[in-house]
């Protein structure tokens with residue numbers, strides 16, 4: 001499709017619901033190892049954008065290419081995940097009655113039932129990976145605590161750790177900072193900067209302090225397409241962006 005290496009290439013993607021264009025010729029390019037923040041008012045199309053990338057919604061038209069080779073519009077959700085696209089919804093979905101360790105253990109074994117997963121032993125390499133993830137997501141001192149006893153922020157980190165077990169190349173993360181304390185929010189920004197050394201990230205977020213801490217390129221969505229793109233300072237100074245956020 002294109003010569004430049006890209007993790008995600010979207011061109012002219014449109015989706016209508018009963019004649020209403022939730023995405024209206026959306027185009028975007030995410031480079032390998034790039035972190036991108038996505039902002040935009042309610043109804044801008046952020047969720048629909050993640051739905052079309054992950055195969056949950058099929059676009060009416062347009063191109064979505066993963067890794068310069070896979071046409072994602074042809075795959076369903078499970079296949080997109082297997083290709084290496086991890087999605088984190090806003091609400092954490094950890095298993096509260098299992099420990100942090102057991103939740104991670106299950107994610108590393110993937111696809112089995114809880115009981116099969118708990119009976120199955122981790123390989124040496126998987127154990128190392130699990131320790132690495134625990135360290136990365138700031139949960140080493142909570143290894144044997146029940147997930148249900150974690151703070152909201154810690155549950156979000158655990159779920160991100162569980163996604164990492166699948167070794168995704170691209171992570172789509174929906175409003176991670178919502179409901180977090182200021183300290184958790186800043187630790188999450190640090191975590192994402194570390195993750196961006198190995199993965200590409202798309203982070204949908206409303207919290208401007210968090211986005212500032214991410215220190216990455218920002219895309220502003222409005223009415224299903226890209227209204228502005230650039231540093232946070234640049235898009236904040238854009239008259240059209242100001243109009244969209246303040247002029248309503």
Ligand code: ADP
Nearest residue numbers: 017021022040041042043044045046047048049
């Ligand atoms: P955001 O996540 O930026 O708030 P959404 O992608 O959820 O925006 O929604 C974009 C627009 O599409 C909204 O006006 C919403 O009402 C509409 N929409 C989203 N999903 C559906 C659906 N399944 N059926 C009908 N309308 C939808």
